[in-house]
Amino acid sequence: MHAVVFAAAVGLSEEQVAATATARAGGAAWSEADAQLIAAADALHDADTLPDELWAKLAVRFERDQLIELIVIAGWYRLISCVINALAIELEPWAARFPRAAEFVR
Numbered sequence: 001m002h003a004v005v006f007a008a009a010v011g012l013s014e015e016q017v018a019a020t021a022t023a024r025a026g027g028a029a030w031s032e033a034d035a036q037l038i039a040a041a042d043a044l045h046d047a048d049t050l051p052d053e054l055w056a057k058l059a060v061r062f063e064r065d066q067l068i069e070l071i072v073i074a075g076w077y078r079l080i081s082c083v084i085n086a087l088a089i090e091l092e093p094w095a096a097r098f099p100r101a102a103e104f105v106r
Contacts, residue, residue, distance in 0.1 A: 004096045021098040033061065037070075044074040 003017045019029040
């Protein structure tokens with residue numbers, strides 16, 4: 001839903017929006033800096049932690065409190081998706097849908 005609402009306003013291309021659901025961080029759609037953030041989101045989703053090497057790369061660009069905020073934001077979105085799924089809250093009819101998990105490129 002947020003991709004539909006905010007993508008154009010923050011300068012994301014259609015390719016980048018699609019890549020958030022269908023590709024890993026190293027895809028051609030992302031700069032190295034953006035790829036690190038996507039890798040962080042992937043790592044937090046997959047393992048609930050950030051590998052030391054990735055933390056070190058992010059720490060070059062971000063202060064510790066910003067890295068903590070990144071983790072909190074990822075956790076917040078995970079919490080919200082859990083609540084929405086568990087309560088079977090109806091999806092917005094106008095919002096974009098992610099492809100089924102079997103279609104993901106990993």
